[in-house]
Structures are given as structure tokens and as C-alpha cells.
Amino acid sequence: NYSCQTGSWNLYGGTISGDAAGDATGQAVAFDQTGTILAIGADGNDAGGADAGYTRVYQSSGGAWVQRGGNIYGEAGDRSGWTVAMSADGSAVAVGSLKTS
Template sequence: SAANNDGGASNSGHVRVFQESGGTWSQTGSDINGTASNNNLCPVALSSNGSIVAVGEPGFGANGRGAIFDLGLALPVALAHFGGTAQPGGIELAWQTASEQNNAGFEIQRSAEGAAWESIGWVHGQGTTNATHDYLFTDLSPHYGINYFRLKQVDFDGASEYSKVLSIPFQGQYLTLSVYPNPVRGHWQIRLTKPLETPGQIILSDLVGRTLHQASLEVGQERWEAPQMPPGSYVLSLKATGGFISKRVTVE
């Protein structure tokens, strides 16, 4: 039932449940509508985080009696959104929480096949709050192809829960390389179509796969002076975050 219930359903009244946080009282859950005097059903309302249930009294008049139960089932974090997009230099993850309780933070985990997981970062949480919060994290070294991500939400007491799993394809930075001069005679160099956005590695090998020379490339680098090699055929490979390019080179 509810206060101001006339018992005849023409004015059923209602009960509202309020919760205090930081000195501010706000309604939690929806209104509990009162019932007519001949209605034996109990009106029920559940708080938005699932932790409090209010039960109105059936079939009575304007007494407004009922009961409120704290179930203690509030989720540490109400995750409203979790998604990600591939960018030229990595994969950007974004998520939003509707509320947080005792939230120490989020461990970001990645997998290449969706089974074995590795931790790639940590983002601090907001502790306890009923306000929405937005979070961002960028994976700067994703695997080439499909990447799987999930969040491990960790409480201050060490308890944890996992989010859903995202699968995001990553093709890497678009690069091509050219050899100058071609064919090679004496000194030569490789040139990239654009500066590297992430560190890379150059590997020069023979046709059976033996590494003859290798060097590291820095972010922003777009040329590499190659060593002099005896006449023959070689394979030049460039490995950069999220990508792999190989080219056959003939030295005369």
C-alpha cells in the first residue's frame, strides 16, 4: 500500500525509496504504486544497482506501510559501455561506468587467440561514486590481425570481475618500402613511404632464411643506409608494430 491510498484505486498513492550519498538524498529505483484495498498483490521496486528492494503492503488504506531490504548485491562497478577502435598507431579502448563501489581500478588484458591473457596496462578507478566516468586506454603494440581485450575490474579488497571480451582487428600502419638504387650496386638504402609511427626492425637475410644483418629503426625514421653486400640475392624484411613487409633484393 502507500500513503494517501484511498483503498479504491482511484488514488493509489505511491512509495519512493531514497538513498543518501555524500549528504545528498536521491531516489533509487522507481515509484512503488499503492494498491486497492481488495488487491492482495505486493508492489515491489528494485534500486538501480540491484542492492535494495522495497515491498509495499497489500490491500490496506492510507497507512503507507511496507518494508525495505538491503540485499548487499550491488555490483562493484556498473559498466555502461566498453568498446574499441583500431587507429594507425594502435588500438584505442574506451569504457564508461554508471557507478562504482570500492573500485581500485581496471587491469587491461589482451590475448592473441582469446584464451591466454596478458596484462598490458592499468587505469585507476574512482573508488565509490554514483556519477558516470569515462576511461580511455591505447594499446600501442597490438598483434597483427585479431586482438582480444577484456577488463579486469579490481576492488580495494582484491576481489575482481571481468568484462565482456572485445575482438578488434588490427592491420598496422600502412607502409611500403623501396630500394635505391635498384638494382643495387655498391652503397644502397631503403626508403619508406612515410616515417615510422612506432619502432621497427630491419632484417637482411639470405634466401634460406639466415640473418646476415639487422638494425633497429626509430619512430620518425624513413630511410636506412644498408651495408655493402657481395653480389647475390637477399630478402629484406621490415618489422614494425602491427605490420611486416619483405622484399627481395638483388646485389650486382
């Protein structure tokens, strides 16, 4: 996440990396209206089974992104986290899957 201050872009909150190559972390992202709560989909993650995917929610705190709650996992083959949406106040997140059966 970058913010534009005085005409230049600055990194805001630090870098968020995925767990492993192929996770597709950042496939989908959504912010609350203030830009301080962030949901990130990783539809290729295998922690919940092959290509189960997950979504994580982060909140900016002290210049860093801190995870809120646990991972939201799909089931094997779902590719959960393909799309994400967040409410304006950051209190609700919707997670879409590419291949949910």
C-alpha cells in the first residue's frame, strides 16, 4: 500500500509477503474506507489442501500491517481468495472462490 504525500508515493505499513511461491498472494485486495484495514486473497495457497486458498485481514498499527484474526481458508481445489470485498468500516469481508463446488 502506497500513499501519495506532497507529490511522491511512499510505502505505507510495510510489505506483506505470501507463505510460498505459487500462493498468488495479492490476487485480490480490498481496503476499508480509511485505508487502514486490508484484506488480501491468496488463492493458490495449499495450507487447507491443494489450491484451497485463503484470505487474511490486516490492520495498520504503528507503521506495520498486523493480522486481525486467523486465516479464512477454503477447501482443497476452491481457490478461495480469488476475489475479496470489504465493508466501508472494515467490520465485514466477503471472500469469493474460483472453483467452489
